[in-house]
Amino acid sequence: MSARLIILGAGSALPTRNNFPTSQILELREKQFMIDCGEGTQIRMRQMGLKINRLGHIFISHLHGDHCFGLIGLISSFGMLNRTADLYVHGPAGIAALFEPQLRFFCEGMPFKVIFEEFDAKKHAVIYEDRSVEVTTIPLKHRVPCSGFLFREKPGERHIIRDMIDFYQVPIAQLNLIKKGADFVTSEGNVIPNEALTTPSDKTISYAYCSDTAYSEKIIPLINGVDMLYHEATFAESEKSRAKTTMHSTAAQAATIALKANVSRLILGHFSARYSNQQILLNEAKAVFENAILAEDMMVFDI
Amino acid sequence: MSARLIILGAGSALPTRNNFPTSQILELREKQFMIDCGEGTQIRMRQMGLKINRLGHIFISHLHGDHCFGLIGLISSFGMLNRTADLYVHGPAGIAALFEPQLRFFCEGMPFKVIFEEFDAKKHAVIYEDRSVEVTTIPLKHRVPCSGFLFREKPGERHIIRDMIDFYQVPIAQLNLIKKGADFVTSEGNVIPNEALTTPSDKTISYAYCSDTAYSEKIIPLINGVDMLYHEATFAESEKSRAKTTMHSTAAQAATIALKANVSRLILGHFSARYSNQQILLNEAKAVFENAILAEDMMVFDI
Numbered sequence: 001m002s003a004r005l006i007i008l009g010a011g012s013a014l015p016t017r018n019n020f021p022t023s024q025i026l027e028l029r030e031k032q033f034m035i036d037c038g039e040g041t042q043i044r045m046r047q048m049g050l051k052i053n054r055l056g057h058i059f060i061s062h063l064h065g066d067h068c069f070g071l072i073g074l075i076s077s078f079g080m081l082n083r084t085a086d087l088y089v090h091g092p093a094g095i096a097a098l099f100e101p102q103l104r105f106f107c108e109g110m111p112f113k114v115i116f117e118e119f120d121a122k123k124h125a126v127i128y129e130d131r132s133v134e135v136t137t138i139p140l141k142h143r144v145p146c147s148g149f150l151f152r153e154k155p156g157e158r159h160i161i162r163d164m165i166d167f168y169q170v171p172i173a174q175l176n177l178i179k180k181g182a183d184f185v186t187s188e189g190n191v192i193p194n195e196a197l198t199t200p201s202d203k204t205i206s207y208a209y210c211s212d213t214a215y216s217e218k219i220i221p222l223i224n225g226v227d228m229l230y231h232e233a234t235f236a237e238s239e240k241s242r243a244k245t246t247m248h249s250t251a252a253q254a255a256t257i258a259l260k261a262n263v264s265r266l267i268l269g270h271f272s273a274r275y276s277n278q279q280i281l282l283n284e285a286k287a288v289f290e291n292a293i294l295a296e297d298m299m300v301f302d303i
Numbered sequence: 304m305s306a307r308l309i310i311l312g313a314g315s316a317l318p319t320r321n322n323f324p325t326s327q328i329l330e331l332r333e334k335q336f337m338i339d340c341g342e343g344t345q346i347r348m349r350q351m352g353l354k355i356n357r358l359g360h361i362f363i364s365h366l367h368g369d370h371c372f373g374l375i376g377l378i379s380s381f382g383m384l385n386r387t388a389d390l391y392v393h394g395p396a397g398i399a400a401l402f403e404p405q406l407r408f409f410c411e412g413m414p415f416k417v418i419f420e421e422f423d424a425k426k427h428a429v430i431y432e433d434r435s436v437e438v439t440t441i442p443l444k445h446r447v448p449c450s451g452f453l454f455r456e457k458p459g460e461r462h463i464i465r466d467m468i469d470f471y472q473v474p475i476a477q478l479n480l481i482k483k484g485a486d487f488v489t490s491e492g493n494v495i496p497n498e499a500l501t502t503p504s505d506k507t508i509s510y511a512y513c514s515d516t517a518y519s520e521k522i523i524p525l526i527n528g529v530d531m532l533y534h535e536a537t538f539a540e541s542e543k544s545r546a547k548t549t550m551h552s553t554a555a556q557a558a559t560i561a562l563k564a565n566v567s568r569l570i571l572g573h574f575s576a577r578y579s580n581q582q583i584l585l586n587e588a589k590a591v592f593e594n595a596i597l598a599e600d601m602m603v604f605d606i
Contacts, residue, residue: 013383015346039376040343043318065379065409073342076368080316098408105401106368 003028003153003205003303005228007269008044010295012212012234012248013066014273020044020297021066022270024230025052026151026207029132034058035149035209041070042077048298057128059135060091061211062121062146063098072102079110086113090128090135092121092145121145124222138222140213142247148211150223153204164197205303208263211270214244215253220261228303229263230295232270236280239272251281255288269295306331306456306508306606308531310572311347313598315515315537315551316369317576322600323347324369325573327533328355329454329510332435337361338452338512344373345380351601360431362438363394364514365424365449366401375405382413389416393431393438395424395448424448427525441525443516445550451514453526456507467500508606511566514573517547518556523564531606532566533598535573539583542575554584558591572598 004027011019021038032055034041045052060068071089078087089095096116103114119127119137122145128135131154138148157179165175170184178184184192208223211232223229234248243250249257251268258266266289271278278294285292293301307330314322324341335358337344348355363371374392381390392398399419406417422430422440425448431438434457441451460482468478473487481487487495511526514535526532537551546553552560554571561569569592574581581597588595596604 014380015349017350017352020346039373040346043323043343043346046318047320049320063408065376069376069379070342073368073372076372077317098405101404102401105366 003207005207005230005267005301005303006048006050007267007295007297007299007301008041008048009038010269010271010297010299011038011066012232012270012272013064015040016273016276018297019271019273021069022211023070024209025050025055027054028151028205028207029153030054031056031130031133033133033135033151036061036067036211037070037074038066039069039073042074044297055087056085057088057090057135059128059149060089060095061140061148061209062092062142062144063094064144064212067212068095068099071099072106075103075110075114076107078112079107082111084111086115088115088117090117090119092147093118119147121147136222138208138210138219140210140219141216142212142214146212148209148213148219148223150206150208150226152206155204156201158194158198158201160198161196168192168197170197207303210257212248214247215249215257217257217260220257223257223261223263225261226263228265228267228301229258229261230267230269231257233268233281233285234270234272236275237284251285251292252288255285255292258289258292264291266292267295267301268292306510308510308533308570308604308606309351309353310570310598310600310602310604311344311351312341313572313574313600313602314341314369315535315573315575316367318343319576319579322574322576324372325514326373327512328353328358330357331454331508331510332456333357334359334433334436336436336438336454339364339370339514340373340377341369342372342376345377347600358390359388360391360393360438362431362452363392363398364443364451364512365395365445365447366397367447367515370515371398371402374402375409378406378413378417379410381415382410385414387414389418391418391420393420393422395450396421422450424450439525441511441513441522443513443522444519445515445517449515451512451516451522451526453509453511453529455509458507459504461497461501461504463501464499471495471500473500510606513560515551517550518552518560520560520563523560526560526564526566528564529566531568531570531604532561532564533570533572534560536571536584536588537573537575539578540587554588554595555591558588558595561592561595567594569595570598570604571595 006025008023009020020040022036023041140146206226208226231254233251233254235243309328311326312323323343325339326344443449509529511529534557536554536557538546
């Protein structure tokens, strides 16, 4: 299956002429997942003419304004547009208490429920799961509890090798188990390993979102080998000490993580407003990891 | 003196490709006043490259999201930019309770105070006053307590007619009183009326903001003769019954108010998202009141 990543905002704390604060939409297995929701998220969606009727879950990385101030406006507009499907907002502990009072006041009588699901940003855990997709938290290193998200397609069934099934005369009733990976035991008691009967399931897609975070090698095993990594790159190397103080990353640090985690592609984002031209960030990243690209508001990436 | 009105958002509840929700800045007597602060207000300011270091007071008409969801982001950014001057937010009763908890959480440790000053939206009263400017509420007719705002320059001093002052030998000590409108009594006891000694002070500028509101003739005496009236024009005449139900105005109704209140110029705004082209609103308004114009995001009007 293919997937799409839609960048709604690639900026950081202060918006600029070109960059709204952080928000993106991941389209995966016919579903839409929103990641962070900075101020103006719904405006960018409108500007792009995006239909988001398959959005059921929003994931908020941390409780800094540039990652969540767009929530109330987005939800409020859903109400005006007569959305009926419940909306789940996953966020660090405390998010419900912060937003529920305003929701009660501004969104009273909406035809759908907003359900906050809080997670522990310090733990690596599955926080969402359906038949085809799984989302796990990636504990990050920031000034407040902050978590990235790993979106991973669940593996589909293995593909049966028809000739081998016929050869071993596998009963039809057992095929489903074999597609799921079971070995086959013949009537003579011989074990035929699954690998002899099937080929692997289709490759699954994985996408990791890591923002905001200081350079942290702890995340490397959690995101190892993903198809696409979005990693914050707030600063250039010249601001490395500022990156450390504010617990952000430089572009080269983001690229180092991408390299060490052996990811296929790196998207840089969350740019400081000081870079009206972000080419320096790209250059510094590419010196470490070639397959890097700059996020831009309203850009769409195929994964 | 001259004044400028800067439109940051001319849209209504749902943002569109071109229109952010409502916000504007009035520049008057070296000061900046913000009126309403919908989502994305700070983004529009950045896109325009606006400097707003003379902004001390924000006036919120009512507690619907498209008029106040930008507050928290704007204030939060002021904090990051190390603003030190206190910021006053004037709004209907209830505004402090709605925003203070988020401010405490997201804007902790900011180098300035945010002071909420609540007003009774049903009363016509002065809510702000300094040496040169006065702001009064204009009770509007909407689904929730809602108030427009009348900004008026205070009259300056009258201009002395030098020849007459010499002729009557007015002592210098009395000149200040005479500039303020006092008559002069000669040593023989003759009263020289002020009008014989002075010419009127310079014309003062007045601006009235009326959004959101159903058609309401009650506001006419309150805005009579203003230099510029911003009146909401959410709908065209074809949606007149919807305007009534939702307590909004049609463009023709806005124009009727402008005509009856004898204002100099009418700016239409707060357009429903259904009008991708707002020419019909302008045409319907102009049929009633010729000196009407459509607000557009990032437009600047001299008053």
